[in-house]
Amino acid sequence: MSALEWFAHKSLGGGIYWIQERFYESGNRANIWLVRGSQRDVVIDTGLGLRSLPDYLRLAGLLGPDCAPGEREKEPEGGGGGGGRRPLLAVATHVHFDHAGGLHQFEEVAVHSAEAAALRRGDNYETVTWLSDSEVVRPPIPGWSARQFRVRPVQPTHVLQEGDVISLGDRQLTVMHMPGHSRGSICLHDREQKILFSGDVVYDGSMIDWLPYSRINDYIATCQRLIELVNRGLVEKVLPGHFNTFGAERLYCLASNYISNAGICHKVSTCAMRSIASLALRATNSRVTS
Ligand SMILES: [Zn+2]
Ligand SMILES: [Zn+2]
Numbered sequence: 001m002s003a004l005e006w007f008a009h010k011s012l013g014g015g016i017y018w019i020q021e022r023f024y025e026s027g028n029r030a031n032i033w034l035v036r037g038s039q040r041d042v043v044i045d046t047g048l049g050l051r052s053l054p055d056y057l058r059l060a061g062l063l064g065p066d067c068a069p070g071e072r073e074k075e076p077e078g079g080g081g082g083g084g085r086r087p088l089l090a091v092a093t094h095v096h097f098d099h100a101g102g103l104h105q106f107e108e109v110a111v112h113s114a115e116a117a118a119l120r121r122g123d124n125y126e127t128v129t130w131l132s133d134s135e136v137v138r139p140p141i142p143g144w145s146a147r148q149f150r151v152r153p154v155q156p157t158h159v160l161q162e163g164d165v166i167s168l169g170d171r172q173l174t175v176m177h178m179p180g181h182s183r184g185s186i187c188l189h190d191r192e193q194k195i196l197f198s199g200d201v202v203y204d205g206s207m208i209d210w211l212p213y214s215r216i217n218d219y220i221a222t223c224q225r226l227i228e229l230v231n232r233g234l235v236e237k238v239l240p241g242h243f244n245t246f247g248a249e250r251l252y253c254l255a256s257n258y259i260s261n262a263g264i265c266h267k268v269s270t271c272a273m274r275s276i277a278s279l280a281l282r283a284t285n286s287r288v289t290s
Contacts, residue, residue, distance in 0.1 A: 001140060004059050006051035009034075014193065015171075016239070017062055021047045026135040030098040030241050033197055035190075036064050037168020040087040044188060044197050045241060046102030048131070048149070050140035053102045054088065063088065089158070091166065091173075093199025093241055094185040095119050095151070096211075097129040103154045110158035110166070112177060115184030122153030124285045126182075128211055128277075160186060173197070178226075180219025181208055189229075194236040202226060202254050203240035209262075210273035212281065220262055223255040230255075 001023075009019045015036035021029060024047070033044040034057065041063050046053055057063050066084045090106035092099055095115040103109050103119070111119050118126035131146040162177040166188070173188040178201040188197040200208065201222060209219050229235045230252045238251050 001051065001138060002059075003051045003053070003055040006140065007032075007047075007053065007056045007060075009060060009062065012239075012245075016195075018239075019047075019053075019056075021050070023138040023140075024048060024050075024135060025137050027242070028098045028130070028135070031239070031243075033239055034062055035168065035171070035173070035197075036062075037171050038064075039167070039169025040089060042166060042168055042173065043088065043090045043106070044239075045093055045099040045199065046090055046105070048098065049102030049105060049152075050136070050144070050149075052105050054105050057088070089166070091160075091186075091188065092119070093187070093197065093201070094182040095123075095127050096182060096200065097124070097127045097131065097149075097151045099199065099241060100127060100154075101149075101151050104152040108158070109154055109156045110160050111156045112160045112175070112184035112186050114177070114179065115182065116156050116159045118184075119151075119154050119156055122151055124150055125281055126213060127151040128281060129285060130281065176225065178222040179215060180222045181214055182211065183213045183215070183218075185222075189234070191234060194234060196229065196235045196238045196251075197240075198238050199241040201241075202238065202251065203242045204246050204250060204254070205243055207254070207258050210270045210277055212274065212278050214270075214274065216262055216267055216270060220259055223258045226251060226255040227259075 007019050008022050009017050011017050017034040019032040030045050032047050035042045064086055066086050089108040090103055091110045095118050129151055131149045133146045160175045164175040166173040173190055176187045176189055178185050178187050181200045185199055185201050187201050209216050230248045235248050238246050
């Protein structure tokens, strides 16, 4: 199957595209966001990486025009492929397999410092790799099986910290370190457009805080920051890591509901869930490596 068949996209306007892997039918199927800028394009999350996302972006004509000869040298931050090709940066909101599986296909990769080592090692425990044959309804290549699937080790070219600004030329994305779901989870905030790319920090569904590197106390602090963004009028639209987009009011609800439910009962049940998830992930990933 070609890369063109594997993905589908929809334009949200303003140079933002929503991309999905058509044949990964699972609640874990992540949203992939392409944000085009005047100088550089950024892909936020990359899906499983079963087919080439960069090929898809080019073949579907989603990337901006390549730079004229000599223009690359003038760019303050460089990046991207060789020749006159326009810079294309893949940013992982976190290293979980459904978001980071395709990072190895990109020349320029950014991830938060707290998860950079896991990505370099290709640590499939920390990436919570969990894929079954039944979820991938058409094999990407003949004979493919989910048991072979791994998040490959990737050397990030950019290691991100809280407050870093990723410049696309005419638009800037500010990195917010928002741990809780995972230790290196980030949101990317376009302050001018009041858009928040939220990854798995918040989406319109129940928030997952029982994975090996989840931390409830961090998640509460993260939710307080989300509420503050709403209170200060800094977010109007959330483009999440899963499911549909939503607005500020829903963001406020999701964040405040998490805080009010994160009591002692929740902590006890989460602790049990985390133990079960850890055992299952260790078993699966030892099976894959053996
Ligand atoms: Zn995740
Ligand atoms: Zn996810």
